Amino acid sequence: MSNKTLVMTTFEDEDSESEIAAGLGALALTPTTLFESPRRMSLMEQWNEYFQKGTLEDFQRLCVDLGLPGDLPSKTKCRQALGGVHVNIKQSLACENKPHEVKIFNSRNALVRWTRKNNAFFPTHELPKGSPLRRLLKIMRY
Template sequence: MGRGKKRNRPTKEVVERWKHYFGEGNLEDWQRLCKDLGFDDVFSSKTKCREALKSINVNIWDFLDAVDEGRLPHMFPTKQELVRHTWSTGRVFPKSEAKNMGPVAALLKMLR
């Protein structure tokens, strides 16, 4: 286990959880995502949703856990705090999977 990082479920599981959560990626899926992230506005397009997501600092694993538990996810005030949390918990979403997964790419932050 080295360097204090916790072992987590395989990254394949988080990818499957995201696919199950997000669905087909239609406008309603994007709007649900924004609602689950705590936005009060109902955005009228995927582009507006995508723009709103740029300001969000949330760990994708933690987000999915929060949705499963029916609560709002923890939002980090800064990207640096999100990065610290992500590395300390080992809950990293695989970048190689993000490109074709809609809003994951907008939520994903560079960790270095």
């Protein structure tokens, strides 16, 4: 026969129970916060968070982050400037210190080689129309 003891605390009145519960209110945890690991954002989600609504200011910020002038007067001018930039989007999104840490490649072939070597491809499906991503993405064949 095993010796197991059950300890049970009872409260004499409701006030003492509510005082204890109020004191523990700051410690309340839910099971979902204890065991959920933070979900990694997809590259498209990272892009959407970075680029936001796609205003002229967002386009200009992107230009500055890629080492281009930040005073281009229109989205069209920004798109035109972005067409000549060889950058890996995945790598640039991961940079904390833009534009200093962003790798700008001298040629499309250099970008392709680096992208393949580092397996840093950006998914091309479901690209929004008018997005500067269409200008930045390069065909990975040569």
